Amino acid sequence: MAIFNKDARTTDEPRGPSLGGTSSLSIIAAGTSIDGDIETEGVIRVEGRVEGSINAGRQVLIGRQGEVRGDITTREAVVGGKVEGTISATERLEVQSTSVITGDINTRAIAVVEGGRINGTVRITDAKERVEPEEVETPSLVIGR
Numbered sequence: 001m002a003i004f005n006k007d008a009r010t011t012d013e014p015r016g017p018s019l020g021g022t023s024s025l026s027i028i029a030a031g032t033s034i035d036g037d038i039e040t041e042g043v044i045r046v047e048g049r050v051e052g053s054i055n056a057g058r059q060v061l062i063g064r065q066g067e068v069r070g071d072i073t074t075r076e077a078v079v080g081g082k083v084e085g086t087i088s089a090t091e092r093l094e095v096q097s098t099s100v101i102t103g104d105i106n107t108r109a110i111a112v113v114e115g116g117r118i119n120g121t122v123r124i125t126d127a128k129e130r131v132e133p134e135e136v137e138t139p140s141l142v143i144g145r
Contacts, residue, residue: 064098
């Protein structure tokens with residue numbers, strides 16, 4: 001098997017999934033610290049520390065050792081670490097037993113595993129309700145405030 005051949009690509013196209021597509025996965029590894037906002041169309045997994053907002057088109061995963069100080073906006077989120085900021089998950093939020101969330105939550109569905117801590121307002125909205133939070137007149141659940 002040759003390393004180079006005549007049919008090799010001459011462009012700088014990445015192999016595998018497209019970098020901007022919904023199948024992309026970005027990982028902030030343990031021991032890594034990011035100071036700034038992050039935006040992706042796909043999935044982001046945080047095992048390190050992020051100080052800034054995260055906007056992910058598909059999913060945000062916060063590992064047990066992961067920390068986020070900023071707002072999170074995504075379709076689905078799973079939190080196992082610490083978050084200080086507002087979480088807006090249009091579809092679903094899972095709060096694992098090792099998580100500590102300090103901030104408000106806006107989502108359509110939420111699952112809280114025993115031991116998971118939330119200090120803020122939880123607002124559950126129907127998927128067809130796409131209005132500003134001030135205009136929503138649905139009952140909200142307040143935990144630990």
